[in-house]
Amino acid sequence: MTRTDPMTCSDPMTVLLEWQAAAREAGDPQAGLMALSTVSPAGEPSLRTVSVKLLESRRIGFVTDSRSPKARDIAACPRVTVMFTWMSLRRQVTVRGDAARMSAEEAGREFRRRSRPAQLGAWASHQSSPILDRGVLDSALAAAARRWPEGTPVPVPPHWAGYVITPTEIEFLRAGRPDRLHDRSRHRPAGDAWVQHVLGS
Numbered sequence: 573m574t575r576t577d578p579m580t581c582s583d584p585m586t587v588l589l590e591w592q593a594a595a596r597e598a599g600d601p602q603a604g605l606m607a608l609s610t611v612s613p614a615g616e617p618s619l620r621t622v623s624v625k626l627l628e629s630r631r632i633g634f635v636t637d638s639r640s641p642k643a644r645d646i647a648a649c650p651r652v653t654v655m656f657t658w659m660s661l662r663r664q665v666t667v668r669g670d671a672a673r674m675s676a677e678e679a680g681r682e683f684r685r686r687s688r689p690a691q692l693g694a695w696a697s698h699q700s701s702p703i704l705d706r707g708v709l710d711s712a713l714a715a716a717a718r719r720w721p722e723g724t725p726v727p728v729p730p731h732w733a734g735y736v737i738t739p740t741e742i743e744f745l746r747a748g749r750p751d752r753l754h755d756r757s758r759h760r761p762a763g764d765a766w767v768q769h770v771l772g773s
């Protein structure tokens with residue numbers, strides 16, 4: 573149960589945080605994930621799952637490979653949508669916003685939070701690029717492990733990137749009613765405050 577109701581709240585980011593905490597408490601496997609949609613310069617939409625690395629006042633963050641298609645899309649068009657879906661609670665939050673690169677310092681902090689295998693994996697990976705076979709990745713991982721043996725700090729790869737999304741619209745949906753008239757509300761920033769509308773389901 574959450575304390576803040578999106579239909580009456582003054583800060584939707586607080587509700588988003590509470591809903592995510594409730595999803596974690598409910599053991600929802602999607603609690604730390606979101607779907608990220610970007611648009612290519614040719615206008616083609618793409619959608620993929622990313623881990624939520626940052627969720628705080630007007631900042632939603634994730635990390636990725638700066639050479640990936642999503643990073644190329646964002647460089648050309650920073651408008652993105654992310655969607656949190658927590659089926660255990662029958663809740664969905666959709667956030668539209670503008671994505672920008674995290675500072676190198678903040679992205680580096682995220683890198684250092686990763687496990688050592690995940691740090692080495694980031695060096696071995698060339699996300700979304702075709703390779704001959706899985707062996708190419710295994711060799712690259714072994715090479716990274718030789719380069720930075722156990723006990724040696726793994727540096728941040730040059731292609732490591734973090735992005736921060738600044739919301740321009742947040743929409744909450746709470747499903748599960750027999751009449752299917754879901755509780756929905758839309759929130760848009762207006763200076764320091766938010767303008768809120770209840771939606772006709």
Ligand SMILES: Cc1cc2nc3c(=O)[nH]c(=O)nc-3n(C[C@H](O)[C@H](O)[C@H](O)COP(=O)(O)O)c2cc1C
Pocket residue numbers: 605618619620621622623624634635636637640641642643699700
């Ligand atoms: C559970 C899960 C978590 C993921 N987390 C991330 C992530 O945090 N960052 C990331 O770049 N890709 C993550 N991925 C992989 C992406 O969904 C995607 O396949 C990859 O980033 C390539 O996307 P692109 O080719 O559209 O750029 C995750 C996938 C799954 C299934």
